[in-house]
Each structure stands twice: as structure tokens, then as C-alpha cells.
Amino acid sequence: MSESQQAITAIRLAGPLDALLRHGSLTWELARRDILGRYRGASFGLLWSLISPFLMLVIYTLAFGYILKSRWPGTSGNMADFAMLLFVGLIVHGFFAECLTRAPTLITGNTNLVKRIVFPLQVLPWTMVFSALFHAFTNTIVFVVLNLVVRGELHATVLLLPFVYVPLAIGLLGVGWLLSSLSVFLRDITQITGVLATAMLFLSSAIVPVETLPPKYQFVFMLNPLTFIINEARDVAFWGRQPDWIGLAIYTAGATIFAFIGYVVFQKTRRGFADVL
Template sequence: MIRRLIEIYNYRQMLSSLVLTDLRTRYKGSVMGFLWTFLNPLLLLAIYSVVFSFIMRQNIENYPMFLFCAILPWTFFSSSIQSCSGIILRNSNLVKKIYFPREILPLSVIIAGVINYFFGLVILIPSLLLTGIHINISLIAFPLILFVQTLLVLGVSLIVSAMNVYFRDLEHIIAIVLQAAFYITPIIFPISMVPKEFQMYFLLNPMTEIIQAYRNIFYYGTMPDFAHLFLYLLYSFIVLVIGWAIFNKLQKSFAEEI
């Protein structure tokens, strides 16, 4: 793995180019272009706030911000995995014509996703302050939470991007699974609303603890549960190692399968 990481580092210029291409083409041709990077989270926030605050009567103080703290990391998670599921096939000409570490393709999507997440924070943090939620020292835990999530996203993305080359219905299945996962992750509701006998099943979903950790530092102004977070760090690392192994095994025949 170390040798592979060194090789990816040697192709860092290609990686940077792919990240920039992803960011530039995401809204290419649209009238407002790059502004959609900021408008997307705002529109999602507006829609979910109306639906769950007024129509479904969620009685949570400052519910829009409660929701926004969870929507941003979930969007990073779901959009990265969905995009990575078809990344090898979308770059089939590149894969067939030149040699490069194939991991660069899903990695570029995830780096672009992290950058977009930071753009979302440009909206989130001022919104929190404007609605009376104060940012405090708990924010220092943000890099650790993001690191745990990024490892998880990368591991899952390596698996789905490689397997989709051989089983092309997987991309569509992933979309359905992610839609279902949205409702079994405490995004639109706190985990405390789940009956205690069922909470353990929700905690099997790693995004449950990650979402709660983000909400702790942004919305509640408290430190995350570091014991749980380090447990999920180990979990995410295991997923990454498994994903890396599967990707490296399957990538040998990418050119032939494409």
C-alpha cells in the first residue's frame, strides 16, 4: 500500500487536474455556474425546513440549523459515493489509453467533494451565528470528524467504483440504497427520537455517529464522544483497507471489461 501511495503522490499533478476539472464541469453550461455551489445547500435547507418544520411539525429549537448541520456532511457522503460508482466507466478512454494509478479517479471525486463541503461551511457558520448559535472551542474536533468520514467515503467509493465496472446495475442500486439510508440516519430527527430498543441498530450505521459528532460541535457547541469517534475511525480504516484490496484486485481487468 505504501508503494501505491508513493505512486499516487507522483501523479499528484494529474490528480489536481482531475479535481479542478470536476469542480469546473459540475455546473458547466448553467447560467449561474459556480454560484450553485452555494445555492444547492441553501435550497436543500429551505425545502427540508419547510417540509419538516411546518408540514410535519418538528418541534426542535432552531430546526433549520439542526438540519443544516447534518445535510452538509450527508451530501458529501452520498454525492461522492454516487459519483464514484460510475467514475471508471465515465473515464473509459483514459483508462484504456494511458497508465496511471486508477485510484486517482475516485480520489479526485472525493477531494472535490471535500472542497464543496468547505464551500457549504461558508454558508453554515454565518447562518449559525445569525440565528444565535455560538461557535466555540468544540470546533477543534472538526478535522478529526472530517478525517473519519473521508476515510469511510473513500473506502466505500473504491469498492463501488471497481465493482460497477463488472456489474453495471450497481450504480442504480447505489442511488436507491442512498435514498433509503437518508431516512435511517438521524438527519431530519435526533437519535433520541428513536425508541431505545432500536437505537443500537441505527448505531450500526457509521454515518449515525458521524452526523451526531458534527451536530455536537456546530449545533450544540459540545465535544463529540471521542470514544465512539475513535471506534468509528478504526471502522472507517478497516473499510478503507478492504476497499483498497478489492479495487486493486479488480482494476487489473478494467481495460478489458470497459
């Protein structure tokens, strides 16, 4: 086998990891620009990445904690416990929702890059996920500080949160490749993702304690791929427990398969991007 054939084979085997193995510096630079560009021109700049989650928490706590009088089973029933448990769910959902709603426009919103034959379009979902991960971790910092201030607790297991986020990040890469490619040909997907993101919030354990629901409805909530990640994030960040390592391994395997499927669809359809756009 010639060196060129070996190189091609290596690229194919790398698959979704191609963005990091061959275009790592480009991927990181695009992610950095994406993060900084979001706050360019704002008076508080990157501080909004810390202010926004705090404001979001206040709104949801007022709505569900004070107005609807929601409480979480297994806690003392005070508002601080409810707010912190709610916040963890909102962080995970925010990570998911940012990727889901941005994925359909990754290609259609970068037509100038599509026209460049040499540009590796497959890196765009990576930059999207890295940007969303940045916001998830800034939200986590806000959670850690607030939890320490209002509840006086800080569990060492919070350091395990990256292991909980990674399986979801892998699945969201698949979402990025799949939706970004399909949206070139089916523009209606952009209109659906916003509604789907909201549905995924209210049909997960982010706001509603699943164990308090009637058994016939619990199944629907447990089918939501966010519910498991939210529960694991709460275990390590709020309850101070070890995560379900076997469950995370199974979730990672399923997310990896989905990511490869999304990547294959992306590579099969990318030849028609320039013609449609």
C-alpha cells in the same frame, strides 16, 4: 535489494496513499477540474455551491419543520434551532451521498482513461472525495453564516469539523475503490446506490432525533455509519462541545481498514477493466 525492487516495495507499502505520494499534482488538478466542470456554463458558476445548500435547507425545513412540526429535544423548540440542526445532518449526508452515487461510474464513465496503460486509475476515488469535501466545506460556510444570523451563535469548536469529516472521507475512499471496480462487472450497482443513499438519510440521525425513537428501533439507526459522524458534527458546530476523540479514533481505524480492503479489491480487478469496457 535493487533500487527498482525498493521502489516497487515502497509503492506497495504506500497503498491507498499512492495517489498523493506519487500523483499528488495530478490528483489535485483532476479534483479542481471536477469542481469547476460541474458549474461550467452556469450563470452563477461556483456560487451555486453556496446557493444549492441554502435552497436544500429551505425545502427540508418547510417539509419537516413547518408541515410535520418536527422539533429537536434539548433545544428551545424554535424553528431556527431545528433548521440548523437539520442542516448539519444534511451536510454530512450530502457528502456521503455524492461519493456513494458517483463511485459506480468512476471507471465506467472514464473508459478513455482505462485504455491508457500508464494512467493511474487509483487516483479517481481521491478526486471524487476531494470534490465532495469541497462541497461539504462550502455548505459548512453557509451553515456558519446562517447560524450567526438567525441564532447569533458562533462556537470556536466549529474549527474542529475537519477532524469529524476526515474519518468519513477515509471510509468513502474505500467506497470509491470498491464500488468503482465492482460496477465494471456488475452494472446494477449504479441503480442501487441512489436508493441506498436515500435510505441512509432517513435511517440516520440527520432528520430524526434517535433518542426520541422506541428503543427497539434506535439500534438500527445507531448501526448507520452516518449517525455517529452527524452527532459529532452537531456537537462541535451547533452545541459547541468537544468531539468524542476516542470514538473518532475508533471510527478512523475501522474506516482505514475498509479503505484498504476496497483498494485491494480495486487493484485485483483493474486488470479486467479494459477487457470488459
